[in-house]
Amino acid sequence: MSRAASDVSGAGLTVATLPGTLLLEDSTVGLSLRVHEGIALIAYDQPGSPVNTLNSRVGPVFEQFFLRIEQDAAIVAAVLVSGKTDSWIAGADIEELQRITAPVDGERLSRSGQLLLDRLAALRKPVIAAIHGAALGGGLEVALACHHRIITDHAKTVLALPEVQLGLIPGAGGTQRLPRTVGLQVALDLILTGKNVRARKALPMGLVHELVHPAILLDVAMQRARQLAHGDRSAVRERRPGLVERALEENSVGRAIIFRKARESVTKKTGGHYPAPFAALDVIERGYRESFAAGLLEEAKRFGELAVSPECRQLAYLFFATTSLKKDTGLPAGQNVAPRAVHKLGVLGAGFMGAGITAVAVQAGTVVRLKDGTVERLASGFKAVRDVVRERLVKRQITRVQFDDTMSLVGGTVDYRGFANVDLVIEAVFEDLDVKHQVLREVEETTPAAIFASNTSTIPIRDIARAAKRPEQVLGMHFFSPVHRMPLLEVIVTPETSAETTATAVAYGKQLGKTVIVVQDGAGFYVNRILAPYLNECGRMVDEGASIEDIDKALVQFGFPVGPFTLLDEVGLDIAGKSGPIMEAAFGPRMQPSATLRAVIASGRLGRKARKGFYRYDADGKRQGVDDSIYAMTPVGARRRTLPVEEIQQRAVLPLLNEAVRCLDEGIIRSPRDGDIGAVFGIGFPPFRGGPFRLLDTMGLANVVAQLDALHARFPGRFEVAKLLRARADRQQPFHP
Template sequence: MASAIFTTFICRQQRFLSLTRSPVATQLWTRLASTSVQQQPQQQSQNKPTDLKQLKNLKIDYQDDIAIVQFNQENSKVNTLSKAMMDEFVPVFEQLQNDDKVKGIVVMSAKPGSFIAGADINMLESAKNRDELLKISRNGQNVMNQIEQSRKPIVAAIAGSCLGGGFEVALACHYRIAMNDKRTGFGVPEIKLGLLPGAGGTQRLAQRLSLPDALDLVLTGKEVKAKKAKSMGLVDAIVEPIGPGLQTAEEKNIDYLRQVAVQKAKELTLRKHTPKQPGLLENIKSKIMSTSYVRNYIFEQAQKKVMSQTQGLYPAPLKILDVLKQTLESGSKVGYNAEAEGFADLGSTTESKALISLFHGRNECKKNKYGKPEREVKNIAVIGSGLMGAGIAHVSIDKGYNVLLRDTTTKALSRGYSQISKGYQGYVKRKRLTNAEYDRTLANLNCQTTPEGLEKCDMVIEAVFEDLKLKQKVLAEIEQRIPEHCIFASNTSALPIHEIAANSRRPEKVIGMHYFSPVDKMELLEIVRAKKTSEDTVRAAVSVGLKQGKVVIVVGDGPGFYTTRLLMFAGSEVFRLLQEGATPKDIDKATKKFGFPVGSATLFDEVGVDVAAHIARDMHTTFGDRLADKSMPDLLQDLVSNNLLGRKSGQGLYIYQAGVKGGNREINPKFTELIKNYSLEPKEEITMENIQWRTGLRFLNEAARCLEEKIITSPTDGDIGAVFGLGFPPMKGGPFRFMDTYGVSKVVDLMNNYRSKYGDRFAPTQLLVDMAKENKKFYS
């Protein structure tokens, strides 16, 4: 099924929010005067002297009178601000402060590609209550304040990810030098976990940045690269790398960064460091910013944007606005307290717990749980150069794969090549790639209409039209030319893999790889194994998907697999509600208020009513009235016959006109007339809550049934698939996390209630019934 409707959502969830800047407000943005934020008094630690030779998470050495502290977290590829790290850092820092031989300090990382990736999430999760979260924040603030108030200059030498708590460490230092490479980036992504920066980050960003820049950084959680950070004033200097790729070059780069930082620390010891005084223009701007009218205008605009994009369902952005507003109105003493209290409040919310659960789940699905295949995939052929085929080629050619893109006509190939090249040209324009890298990447792509080269392929990914006979025909033709070890993967969203492989002479080498559109932006890859698919074939497909940068779930075979199956069961209730008199706008308003990014009525127009009709017909053959009564496939087919295909034809449930967006679209009068032919008497008043629970319960029940039938192997895979593939509200954590939070027994009671009114399609699956009786949860 076409999944492009979720693109905006997934991208928005990854960077979260994006604030608009009005022309009037832009003229008023100003850097806050450095005197507007005062630090909390330094607290003295009672830690005893530490034996520097016994350190497990830090490395300490010296160059002349400068101490170099290197973060080097034990048994980890990256550094985090874990309890073990901080238990060493705090006393070491105090010892260096009291050592008269040490005149300055450089902090850097011993791990390539990672300065400090953030706070240790496990430490946050271990907090038993709000008071413990409050203590974590206040302790973090105290440590950062001690760094900032150090009487000895502290220089941060940054190479690699500098995020969250790591960024807060860097901000507290007196000088920041960054390596200008692809891996070095700065940001405060706490909002993606339903939190805010809790170690003084909100205060220091407000101090160093203009208000719109501070809001944009904290509310989106986005990462900025070294040059951008320098232009924003977050970094004082950047150094250019000697050369990419080679280990020796990387070591030289780090050594060069270290020398520059040591030299800067020496310079700072020789002169008294005083903050730069604001000039006349800055003072004027500061006066403007200090007026309540301007501040209120800025925050009102930001809050409108937040509410528009989140429906008020995420507590974190609203709390961040409140903390920054208190800081500007009442000063840093109030601001620091508001930050700590806000961190504790947010860490106690179900929304934060759900987002943290997704974070863990996503990381789990980015790892290879299946092992290495017997033979590494190096050469890939993609059959079909349409939107999906070109997208699959796009995410493969920059990962070291040699890709053969094949189609029946040069015109089709030209469109596919244009899509790919245009995407990479965008990377060059945004300076993610150099022109030389662009040329090297496109050199990995070979477009052709002939079958030559298939005999060298390790994997063929078929991306032709969603038609069973066509896919079987392509498989039969391909199997005549590919080598015995070559894997055949079908990019299908609903057709059972065992049916595609029904006539294959080697069904163990056939697998499903369901990509989501557009492939270069959507993270999820649903890999479908049939009963005859070999374990090695699964391992190969997973390895390819992970190398392409995908979040991978492996699911069982069957109509609709997992994601499309859930979508169709919830969608069938949407059409039932429409038949009972609900309007498309009623449906959209209710489902968006529940947290879906796209209204469930608009969804069908975006996917294509013809696509939905095709899938509904096939799935109804298998699931019968449990999916929907016969009127739903008939209704969809009637819409297709009247050319109400959705956005692609300019009309569907809505009328699509240039310049008319979202809620301003007109409900299609043709649809309104046609739906009357399928009208049903409503059992009760159709309210927003009624719409939400009826569509939601169908979604939840089918997710549980997929787990019961082993279509999915774990609640984690189910939640990741639903959120990253279907746009299930992230703040609810996915269907399984939501049922745990709401209560499985309550969900079962609701289903039984709706079953008594609407029939057996609401009958809870046996797994839920058993769990409710035993008071069990999906996650322990």
């Protein structure tokens, strides 16, 4: 075994111990070239960064290395490795992309990447990509240009071309090499969604050639390099297209059908708001219609155009905002308090939310004690947890052994046995203050050291903490439904919540894989507070005679994933019925639910889960259309009138933006960044618009104030401009300088 391989324990390679003689090195970018028994080892370990990225400084060094490999007769093959513990190459340097100001600059950057990888692919000596960790974006494009790809069978090893998630397309040849590697249909699925491919899926789809244990990655890569250098391809696994793939993809008629269906799917999923997937389709299609070289030219041109598009700017902003939150402890600047470790979690309530929290906790490796009042409810909760974890098993993201190990972390109880040593308790019980007081008292008696977190969606935490002996250990951890899919966690703190309690909740939220924002206590906190006026105004438009379907359609056209009435049906009208009075009591008439919404809730409709809400549902829960009987409950009866789409969008969205500014002014949120992330990740605010505060800046604050003033004149009490918004408009001071 080589010295390097002996240092590998599933966490990457130690570049300092790679075997061989050092030939070339550039310490400023972190690239080195060694030769060992005729094999060149190219190691990348970008200094001062947890991941390797590609930028304009790295390219020339790679070019120099490729030239040396080609010209040195003592070198017969090369292996490309990373010195990072869980990352190979994580893609392009996003900050460098943000400095592009003109399409021609983006096109030039793309062409330079393409030419570099063309150079790599054309090397007469085989280059093996030895991949452990994430190979994303430009990283995967580098791997695709290599002659052989070996990856580790490890949870950290994922492959993806996620550029569309930043409003871009692959710009270093990925749109042309991936389809020719895995087939057109598979490539379109990966490029148009940006989805991750786990190691065990990458092998059968032909994306890689071999799958090995991390401890032998370098040994196998060097052995394969020697074999390929001598023309021995006996160990190479070649992808063989299936009959259906050949019938469709190997002729122009079949490919035309594939591209047409892909465009229809993208249009349906994006509403036409995101230009990147359509550009990707154009580029890939040109490569098939004309040539690989023509596809590259089109790729560079479209990359340059997209790099300066508004959608790319907003999505890149969200990327940076999310990245900065990963480093945010949740505490004020300069306050350094270590969080507690959470080894064991107690969850109260085995219903939909409690089971969801349990599922994400056990998948993060936490031992969970799940409590409910009856064995029957516990059994139902266990099934819900099992269903979430099994989904990963079915998708081959985990093995059967990992599934069994994960499920073994869950224990159930109908009392508090097993709670004495839990570090954190999250309650997800009935949304009733008396019930929450009762369980808080019981927890404090049973688990004197545990932090108590409420998953309430609207009840102020200070009201819950009134029953606490240790209010400094009480806070809110507001998860969103469904817990295993929704990325946001609101951590709600009161003036009495200790720094250690806050830091622990934030750190544990990140451990669960959530994007965490810290908000101050108040009715509805942040996300539900800004959602309330949006939903209420949509209800008032129905009061006036607008149709449910028109309103839903207009807001989907604006960019929301679903319309407001679809959302209410999905969340559950019973939950909306409990939050409405709380919000009205806290904020007065401007938060009063519409007459229609109150009537629908009073009628006992629960939404999709009971097959009856604003829409009708069949026995399988599939939506059948608007329930027209609702219109009889409106103030104007069955009569309907058509409102312009622009008015629907204006009346629904502006109160949301206005309320977000109030939350900032009152200190509910700490920054416009947190407000943008909370809205996008919590309620599906359109990502291509960047969030409420980014949208306000884009629209122009003075323009927004004028629109709100006009609406306030028509509908007194609901559209009064937030003081901070008017002040910033007067000063011409945007929220994002």
